Amino acid sequence: MRAIFKALCASSDTVINTSPSDPLINSVLQECGINMIAINAVQNDFISQLEEIIINKRIMAVYIRPNCSYPECRNLDEASCSRLVELAKKHQFYLIEEDDDHEFWWGKYPFMPLAHYAHGGFVIHCAALSRVSPYMQNLRTVVAPAQLIEILKLIPNAHYGYRDFSEEKAISRFLVNSELLWFSRQAKAAKQKDLKNLHELLQLQLGEYISYDLPESGTALWIRFPAKTDLVTLIELLKSDGQVIRSVISRVKPEQTIYHMRLDFGRFDLRDCKKVAIKLRSILKKRIR
Template identity: 25%
Template sequence: MSSPGQIPFNSFISLDRQEETSIYIQLAQQIIQAIQRGFIPIGTKLPGSRQLAKVLSIHRNTVVAALQELEAQGWVEIKANIGSYVLKNTTKAKKNTGYAKNLNQNQYALQTGYDFEKSTILENPFESTTCTLRLDDGMPDSRLSPLQELSKFYTANLKRKKNSKYLGYSDQNRPTTFREQLCNFLNQSRGLHIQPKNLLITRSVELSTYIIAQTLLQPDDMVVVGQPSYFAANMIFQQAGAKIKSIPVDDDGIDTEALEQLCKKQQIRLLYLTPHHHYPTTVTLSSERRAIILELASTYGFAIIEDDYDYDFHYDDAPIMPMAAIDYGGMIIHTGSFGKSLAPGFRTGFIVAPENLVIELQKLLNLLDNQGDFIMEQVLSDLIAEGEIHRYLKKSVKLYKERRNYMSYLLARELNEYVDFDIPTGGLALWTTWRKEINLIQLRRQCEKSNLFLPKNILYQAKDIAAIRIGFGNLNASEMEESVAILAESLAMIT
């Protein structure tokens, strides 16, 4: 036990009479900080009120008030005619003579006092900007979201008495209304034949992918992706310890001949696909190749994640049904998001898989997100039941088609000498290829000077490719015009 006379109170107690906080509260707070940091060890008998008042040059009554506050908060015990003793010590401070003297009690620790391994995989790929204009990789325009309708549904569900009993923690007996409604929606819109037992609700497509990766993958398992592929999924697989193998993507989607050759040489655990519109190139996986992939999966025993990230956005002909609609062998795990056309807070992810896998995935989801968002699920359920989501999707798809056409027109008119692209049949982005001598990082910097931000995750430049995935969904007509004008001006300055 430290002697009161050995504790250098003046080194960590600094009282400011100019502050609005009372001196006795300042003193109590700073003694608590000293206890937490180990400057005053547990069991220490504090100096008497007269002695401490003299050391700190304050009135004895101020010290008495501070000790009473410490006792009320449970930090010290005051024994009549004996003294005040520290009751608990929440953290252990470093035990070196210079530590207390050099520490500023008003500053939180600059770094940990212990070592840990820093991730080289999970660097944040999403950048922020102060620019007014921003190109993204194909996000919807949240400004178009029917907030009044959503607010009406949300308020109604909050007011329903029957819902209040399901807002507690870890309530496993909640109604399955949303899963039932979402099953019906997916069966009708995607040609699936699922029941609620085949469906798992998550917060996002990325969380769905994470849960699947953690459940199915072991260190050094091989995951096959297209080249190029979705960066976030690649990061998730690498974090799970998998080895990623890329195979080419052409106008018909992922190269099935290359996939078959790889299967003959190495064991594949998982194939990750975005077949409706390949990310980032927007091409659709052909029907012939879909059949070949399913046959290869059955023959060589690898699972397939079919990421259905933008299925709701198709403009021309009827969309090709997901591979999961023709998977009778249980090889495909179908993931997607519901409500992507709505404001971000009104979206949810889902996983469609055979029941035995859903049960296993649910175990991990219970650990990560046992509470979920019951009220939001009820809102989305109402949107389906009352037909609002169908009406909104029909309206928004028409608008996004107009935006796709207008962005294509502007790029062809203003940047024809620099860029080439095909107009996609769906989705919210254009895959544009540029003259190889154009330095896209230089272009990004020049555009940023003119208030247009191009995040790094939409730029694809290597020895044999210079491409940009240009999202058009989040831009109205005037914003498109200004963005393309800045691109044209910036290109003229760097070429």
């Protein structure tokens, strides 16, 4: 993603970031010296907000995860996707679409990425090759205009970080023989089972305290706790009790109360999750009367 921004934007350019809560993408934009405007893509007035901005200011690109937003884990509806592509063509800005969750969809049909629309070359699609293995997740596939691809090819290999050529040779064989599709389907089936088990556990142990929508894709839940609950304090209590907590929740401002949690089940252990859920229920029962 860093290479894409550097190839596409000058330091004075402006990019709309629809994942302002993601520290990684924020770091990349800062490193490239790009001006950033933050918009939440899951808000009902997202398109109207975008239209108002592009009327008054020239932007180079919109960074977006339409398949599974961060951190809310929601899809962008088809009408909004279509309108977004039309705006990009009309005002000539790029849509930088990132998608690491294309293998994990839970509805009848997979999400149709922006790259499948008639975008006239204004969509740059960047995705993990696969989440079957950590190495494949770090291999990025890029679908973009030929000119940008040629610029990316000029970037020295050292910029891509560590490479394991023997593993890449095996991955190449998987692709040629269509074996990766089988492994991908197995991974999806395993995560679908994890989602079912997690949903049943949360409803049993914490159903009276939390609310969430089951995701249409991806491997995370966006969970809402009661507004008077401070999750930062709860997480510290759980950690001090010796519970295994992988989530990192911090306040932007000292007086800020956090009551939403993104729970990722990409690495799911039912036993550990059950222990935490039971302990959390006992804490909430004492605090919420």
